Amino acid sequence: MNPETLLQVQNLSIEFGTSSGRLRALRGIDLEVPKGRIMGLVGESGCGKSTLAYSLSGLLAGNGEVSGGAILFDGADVTKMSDKELRDIRGRRVSMIFQDPMTALNPVITIGRQMLDIQYREPGTNAEKRARAARMLERVGIPDAAAQLGSYPHQFSGGMRQRVCIAMALLTKPDLLIADEPTTALDATLEVQIIELLRELQQEMDCAIVFVSHHLGTVAELCDDVTLMYAGEVVERGSVRDVFHNPAHPYTQALLECDPARMKVATRQLPTIPGMLPNLVDVPQGCIFASRCQHVWERCRSAHPHLSKTATVGHRAACHLLDAEGRT
Amino acid sequence: MSVLLEVENLVVRYPAMGRVRAALRRQEREFDAVAGVSFSIEAGQTLGLVGESGSGKSTVARTLMGLKRAGSGSIRFDGRDITRAGAQDYARLRREIAMMWQDPVGSLSPRLTVGSLVTEPLRIHGKTADMAAEAKRLLEMVGLPEHFAGRFPHQLSGGQARRVGVARALALDPRLIIADEPTAGLDMSVQAEVLNLLAEMQGRLGIAILVITHNLNVVRHITDRTAIMYLGRFVETGPTEQIFQAPRHPYTGALLSANPEPDPDAARARITLTGEMPSPRNRPSGCEFHGRCLRAQPQCSATVPEFSSAGDQHAFTCHFLVRNGAG
Amino acid sequence: MGDVATTYKQPSALCIYARQLAQNPMGLMGAILVLIIVGIAVFGPWLAPYDPNQIMIGPRMGPPSAAHWLGTDHLGRDLLSRVIAGGRIAMLVAFVTLGAAMTVGLALGLIAGYGPKWLDNILLLVFDAIRSFPVIVFGLAVVTLIGPSLYTVILVVAITSIPIYARIVRTQTQTLRNAEFILAEKAMGAGTLRILAVHVLPNVLGPLLILASMDVPMVIATEAGLSFLGMGVRPPAPSWGTILNDGYNFIRNSPWPVIAGSAPIILVTIGFTFLGEALRDIFDPKLRRAQ
Numbered sequence: 023m024n025p026e027t028l029l030q031v032q033n034l035s036i037e038f039g040t041s042s043g044r045l046r047a048l049r050g051i052d053l054e055v056p057k058g059r060i061m062g063l064v065g066e067s068g069c070g071k072s073t074l075a076y077s078l079s080g081l082l083a084g085n086g087e088v089s090g091g092a093i094l095f096d097g098a099d100v101t102k103m104s105d106k107e108l109r110d111i112r113g114r115r116v117s118m119i120f121q122d123p124m125t126a127l128n129p130v131i132t133i134g135r136q137m138l139d140i141q142y143r144e145p146g147t148n149a150e151k152r153a154r155a156a157r158m159l160e161r162v163g164i165p166d167a168a169a170q171l172g173s174y175p176h177q178f179s180g181g182m183r184q185r186v187c188i189a190m191a192l193l194t195k196p197d198l199l200i201a202d203e204p205t206t207a208l209d210a211t212l213e214v215q216i217i218e219l220l221r222e223l224q225q226e227m228d229c230a231i232v233f234v235s236h237h238l239g240t241v242a243e244l245c246d247d248v249t250l251m252y253a254g255e256v257v258e259r260g261s262v263r264d265v266f267h268n269p270a271h272p273y274t275q276a277l278l279e280c281d282p283a284r285m286k287v288a289t290r291q292l293p294t295i296p297g298m299l300p301n302l303v304d305v306p307q308g309c310i311f312a313s314r315c316q317h318v319w320e321r322c323r324s325a326h327p328h329l330s331k332t333a334t335v336g337h338r339a340a341c342h343l344l345d346a347e348g349r350t
Numbered sequence: 351m352s353v354l355l356e357v358e359n360l361v362v363r364y365p366a367m368g369r370v371r372a373a374l375r376r377q378e379r380e381f382d383a384v385a386g387v388s389f390s391i392e393a394g395q396t397l398g399l400v401g402e403s404g405s406g407k408s409t410v411a412r413t414l415m416g417l418k419r420a421g422s423g424s425i426r427f428d429g430r431d432i433t434r435a436g437a438q439d440y441a442r443l444r445r446e447i448a449m450m451w452q453d454p455v456g457s458l459s460p461r462l463t464v465g466s467l468v469t470e471p472l473r474i475h476g477k478t479a480d481m482a483a484e485a486k487r488l489l490e491m492v493g494l495p496e497h498f499a500g501r502f503p504h505q506l507s508g509g510q511a512r513r514v515g516v517a518r519a520l521a522l523d524p525r526l527i528i529a530d531e532p533t534a535g536l537d538m539s540v541q542a543e544v545l546n547l548l549a550e551m552q553g554r555l556g557i558a559i560l561v562i563t564h565n566l567n568v569v570r571h572i573t574d575r576t577a578i579m580y581l582g583r584f585v586e587t588g589p590t591e592q593i594f595q596a597p598r599h600p601y602t603g604a605l606l607s608a609n610p611e612p613d614p615d616a617a618r619a620r621i622t623l624t625g626e627m628p629s630p631r632n633r634p635s636g637c638e639f640h641g642r643c644l645r646a647q648p649q650c651s652a653t654v655p656e657f658s659s660a661g662d663q664h665a666f667t668c669h670f671l672v673r674n675g676a677g
Numbered sequence: 678m679g680d681v682a683t684t685y686k687q688p689s690a691l692c693i694y695a696r697q698l699a700q701n702p703m704g705l706m707g708a709i710l711v712l713i714i715v716g717i718a719v720f721g722p723w724l725a726p727y728d729p730n731q732i733m734i735g736p737r738m739g740p741p742s743a744a745h746w747l748g749t750d751h752l753g754r755d756l757l758s759r760v761i762a763g764g765r766i767a768m769l770v771a772f773v774t775l776g777a778a779m780t781v782g783l784a785l786g787l788i789a790g791y792g793p794k795w796l797d798n799i800l801l802l803v804f805d806a807i808r809s810f811p812v813i814v815f816g817l818a819v820v821t822l823i824g825p826s827l828y829t830v831i832l833v834v835a836i837t838s839i840p841i842y843a844r845i846v847r848t849q850t851q852t853l854r855n856a857e858f859i860l861a862e863k864a865m866g867a868g869t870l871r872i873l874a875v876h877v878l879p880n881v882l883g884p885l886l887i888l889a890s891m892d893v894p895m896v897i898a899t900e901a902g903l904s905f906l907g908m909g910v911r912p913p914a915p916s917w918g919t920i921l922n923d924g925y926n927f928i929r930n931s932p933w934p935v936i937a938g939s940a941p942i943i944l945v946t947i948g949f950t951f952l953g954e955a956l957r958d959i960f961d962p963k964l965r966r967a968q
Contacts, residue, residue: 066537067508181626209402209564210608211623218622236537238612262614280538282545282567283611288591289571290549292542298507415864444866457857461879474867518865 028197028230029055029078034091034101036070036077043303047073048254051091052329055198055247060224060231062245062262064238066277068299069251075202075234077101079116080108096197113140117191121203123183127175133159133186134171140190158189162219181212185219192223199224202234217244238281242266250274253299253310256329260337270332270339272315309342317343354558355414355526356390359423362409366631381631383409385582386423393525394556398569398590400605401579404627407562408452409582411528414560415449416440428525445475448519450529454511454536458503464489464514465499471521488517492547509540516547526558533568545572567609570594575663578602581638582630588664598658598666600643637669645670697959704955710948714941717761718768727755729762729915738931748933750923756937759915764941766827766916770900771893774831778838779889785839786846786881787873791854797847804840812837812899820908830900830909838892845888849881884957891953894946901942917942 036048048070055061063071076082078093080100093100095111103111120126128136137155138148146154152171159167162185175183184204191199201220205213217240224231235241241248242262249259250271258271269275278284279293297314300306306313312322321342329338330345362384366372372379384406391397401407412418414425416435425433432443448471451457458467465485472479485499492513503511512532519527532548533541549572552559561569569576570590577587578601586599597603604621623642628634634641640650650669657665698704717724726746732753739749747756789800816833823829853859854877862872897917903909904918905925912919917938924934 066539179626209627211402211604212626214604214608214620214622215624238538239610242612242614242616243610266612266614277538278612280542281612282538282542282570283609284613285571288594290546290553292546292571294542294546295539417860417864441866444864449861449864451857451861453857457861459858459862459876462875470862470867471865474862474865474871518861 024056026056027054028057028096029232030094031074031078032092032094034074034077034093035089036073036082037087037089038083039085039087040303045302046089046254046305047086047302048077049305051256053249053256053259055230055232057197058224058228058230059247060221060233060245062241062248063232063234063251064236064241064248065251066236068253070254071234071251072202074251075118075200075232078198078200078232079112079118081118113196114143114194115196116198116200117194117196118200118202119184119187119191119204121206123180123187123207124175126187127183129175132172132174133178137171137190137193140193144194155189155193158193159186161223162186162189163215164189181208181215184208184212184216188216188219188223192227192229195227195229197229199229199231200234201231203236204233205237205240206235213240220244238266238278239283250277254302254305255310255340257311257341258337258339259329260332260334264332264334264337268332268334268337270337270344271311271341272317272343273311274339276314276316309340352393353390354393354395354428355560356426357410357414357423358388358426359386360384360388360410360413360425361386361421361423362406362413362418363421364409380421382421382582383630384413385630387577387579387582387584388423389577389584389587391526391558391560393558394552395575396552396559396561396573398573398576399560399562399579400564400566400569400576402564402605402627404581404630405579406582406630407564407579408530410579411449411530411560411562414528415447416443445471445522446524447526447528448522448524450512450515450519450527450532452531452534454508454515454534455503455506458511458514460503462502463499464494464501464503464506467503467514468499468517468521471518475522477522484521488521491520491551492517507540508536509543512536512540512544513547516544516551520551520555520557523555524557526560528560528562530562531564532561533563533565541568548572565609566594566605578605581627581633583638584667585639586664586666588660588666589662592660592662592664596660598660598664599639599668600645601639602666637667694959698955701955701958703951704958707948707951707953707955710944711952714764714945714948715768718764721761721765725755725758725761727758729758730754730913731758738927738934740931740933747937748931750920750934751927751930756920756934759920760917760937760941763915763917763920763938766910766914767897767900767941767945770827770831770834771896774834774838774896775889775892777831777835779842779885781835782839782842783846783878783881783885786843787850787877789843790847790850791869791873791877800843800847804843807837808840810837813902816899816903817906817908820903825903825908825911827910827914830903833903834896834899838896841892842885842888845884846881849884850877853877853880887953887957890949890956893949894942897945898942901938 031051031053034048034051038045038047051074063075065071078100080103088101134152134155138151141151144151156168156171159170164170164182164185178186205216208216220231221244233241233245245262247260248262248265250257252273258265258269258274265274266278269278276295280295282292295314300310300313308324309322309327312318315322327340327342329340331338332344361382363380364383365379366381367379369379387410389397399407399410409418413420420433424431427443432439435443468488469481469484472484486496489496489498494510494513506514529548533544536544545568548559551557561573563569573590575588576590576593577584578599580601586593586597586602593602597606604623607621610616621644625642628641636651636653637655640646643650655667655669657667659665698708737749737753738751739745741748745755745757747760750756750759785800789797815837819833820829859872859876862876900909901916901918901921904916905922909918910916920934921938924938928935
């Protein structure tokens, strides 16, 4: 493994037991997060991006099960860790921020107390930890930070609460921050603020970030690399510039076309992606996007495409068009 | 064309505290969630009402629907004053004004089938028709297959539920549809489907639509005019294309730049506002945006800006005649 | 939406419930027990081998035999026939009582939950006042006033159950009244009655039925308890409570009458409780989503 690689997911598959059968939520996921880079994990609802993000820190819903593959964090397999080992990396080496900052904070405990609690492994006296917490709150832009340590989560507005969550997540200087749609619940003008804050903090602390989002614009702005997911598979990955400028997978192309922010001229007929997500209990053979793809040909229905190289280094897409010999 | 809906100086108030507490503290008991907005919609036209949470945009919708009383000002629909309309008058109005709600699934009664949901407005208004045929007609209109009539709301995806919402709104051939966040919670590709559907329905049936949203991109392709709302007031109104091409108010500029295009190399004239929207219970002095404005001058906190015209029914409330993005 | 051409056949709601019940072993067991008990109660007169009040010439306090499957009591009456007849009374009390309590509770709960605040406050006060009496003490008080009878039992249990149902309905109604789909109906011009009947009622009925199912054993136990104390069903009419009471006096001579009186109470409790819990899992439409 490349020493610069912090997180490597190899052929990961996750299944959920449901009443109608085993739902194959993630299938053969491969991805890599180098140290100190920001990777965007993008896809529409039902693509499995949140499931993947949660599994990175060993958090899976009760009916979920890793059915194959590995998640190597700094060389150690997260899927094989004991609860104790998981607790050791969570919060210290891997932190998370969530979509809803209100549910991520304990409503009956003050911010200061919660920030002390997550430092329980760190050396130093309580006074030092309090000071560190106050500095961190100030850093994320909470006015009058030292006094706010005594406040409860409900005393903050939505945007401020997300700032508090970020402060808590970064307090222990983790190597990896997993951000699950941290700006979706916020208004647009606050979303901008949080994105800028994340970028500044990432540069200061040099941690890697996995940024889960459905919003292409923010991913383009914040991330270095991007991984696109569709129906439980990675369909394309590469640097943000390569992927957004030269999308290689038809799904990526369609998704980018749908983004209304891209359209320079007003139109009454916006592009869409016709069709529906395939059933993941009975996963169709061949390419997972075949039923909605405009460029579908015979091989797409029979053979499952692997992530193939494109013209640029490090940019890969799972599409038969990249290796279209024999296409009629 | 004739003016269908005309709202003048609408004020809607909400109680901030109990009577006793207000008396003890000698404070005003109520605050203005909507603080004097005026707009009009012509028949067959679409108006976008854009604002962030707390701007009062949903309150406007609820007041128009008669679910909330107007504090002052007037609402005229088709020439009739409906500001103080009673339950009787509203019963008739509700055939002509339909509403699409924010939560696509949550606004559908969970134990009714899609078939009865789309014909519910007909039943409420005592229309005797062949309900099965009506359900079929309405579902076809919004592009849902006929067999969906037997499904329950929880069996629908967000986009499908949204289509059912559109069908319900269309059931009584209304003249005005109020769409509150029509694309909330939908994926990008589905969002476009819903917007296309609304545009198509309007083109075909000539309905006037009031679109309420926090996302400027949503209004661009389906509205003729747009109003930007901040803290219960309009800060900029005008033809949609003009607002997109040449926004005048700094807040409009910030909103526009907050929805960046997915291009890492795009020139980013990003306007990042500091702070958050103040509470309408405690309004700032002067221009209410001055605390967050990048161009704020001393006069902004002292004097309230009047509406300035930027030509062709394009107006904004800022002391400075700012140009697009400059600043 | 270009829905793929899958013809989706909509299974009826009842069919789904039945299938889910069959998949839940506890629920299935409960359902079978309840069916058997209700069946025996309904067809009792045809099933019972003897007249429950007929005094036999045979042995008194006799153990189970081919002629008397559960034995005979201290007067020589056939215990099986008495248990079956007692079951009829128990079921009658349960269904009449819970039916009345549910209907009145539903109406009051809807009024409290959807009506004006002052009415809600008054109703809550009444509910709390009734609930503050222990059921048995309240029952004894009523019995001393109007005398012991089957109808007294029904009246007492119904009155004390109403507040429980009404409170459940009220809470459900209150959460529903601000739901977006109710607002949507209002905006379309639906009247209060229509909103309550078409949109609120179906959503509160589920929890109510589950609660009622779990309450059946409670009602039967109360009836048996009052009868045991001699405050309920008058002898010689057989009630599980009176069978128990008769057997209790002669427990040193024979355990069979006590067993015959208590076993059905235990079976009813198990049956209805299991069924109720299974229904609770099934009735929530959101849990049915996996379909």
